[in-house]
Amino acid sequence: METITLPKVILSRNTLTGPSVNKLTRTIGDLKGLFNDQKAFEEQDPARTAYEVESYFPVAEGTEGGLFFGITRLQPGLIGNEYVMTKGHSHVLENRAEFYWGIEGEGMMLFMDKSRNTWAEKIFPGSVHYINGFTAHRVANTGESILAFGACWPSDAGHNYELIAKNGFSKRLMKINGVPQLA
Numbered sequence: 279m280e281t282i283t284l285p286k287v288i289l290s291r292n293t294l295t296g297p298s299v300n301k302l303t304r305t306i307g308d309l310k311g312l313f314n315d316q317k318a319f320e321e322q323d324p325a326r327t328a329y330e331v332e333s334y335f336p337v338a339e340g341t342e343g344g345l346f347f348g349i350t351r352l353q354p355g356l357i358g359n360e361y362v363m364t365k366g367h368s369h370v371l372e373n374r375a376e377f378y379w380g381i382e383g384e385g386m387m388l389f390m391d392k393s394r395n396t397w398a399e400k401i402f403p404g405s406v407h408y409i410n411g412f413t414a415h416r417v418a419n420t421g422e423s424i425l426a427f428g429a430c431w432p433s434d435a436g437h438n439y440e441l442i443a444k445n446g447f448s449k450r451l452m453k454i455n456g457v458p459q460l461a
């Protein structure tokens with residue numbers, strides 16, 4: 279057995295490469311129903327990329343005790359007055375926590391607890407965000423360029439997209455008077 283090997287995955291600023299990297303692209307069309315301004319949403323090209331995710335799953339999904347690692351590159355822009363954002367999710371195993379961190383660009387991390395209280399933290403290169411269990415999370419790009427961020431989460435957390443798709447967050451991140459505000 280080789281005792282010195284090369285890593286399976288390389289993180290180069292905002293990009294994860296290697297044979298073990300899983301890639302996912304979400305288009306604007308995949309975000310149907312999430313934005314407040316339906317008319318503005320329909321004026322968008324549904325095939326346009328909203329974000330790309332590169333993930334490393336070193337163990338099988340659902341494994342207790344393992345970790346997953348991912349990088350997301352979220353495009354800038356507004357749909358109506360609402361910033362382009364990720365779908366957002368909570369975890370199937372609701373007590374599972376997660377770290378996000380800012381790599382490039384600027385944005386806002388949105389949190390919502392089980393009582394539907396919503397709050398936000400600024401994301402910027404070097405910012406670190408701890409997401410408690412029982413807390414839904416999503417990211418919005420409030421800048422003029424790509425927002426790249428990392429995530430690390432338990433391999434048995436699972437993703438629950440349905441709750442957010444159905445009920446949304448209790449507040450939206452809107453551009454009001456030229457600045458991001460929860461409304």
Ligand code: S6P
Pocket residue numbers: 331348349350364365366367376415416429431437
């Ligand atoms: C996975 C981690 C991220 C997100 C990605 C896209 O747990 O939180 O990799 O999957 O940022 O967001 P979403 O809400 O569409 O999964």
Ligand code: ZN
Pocket residue numbers: 367368369376415431
């Ligand atoms: Zn998560």
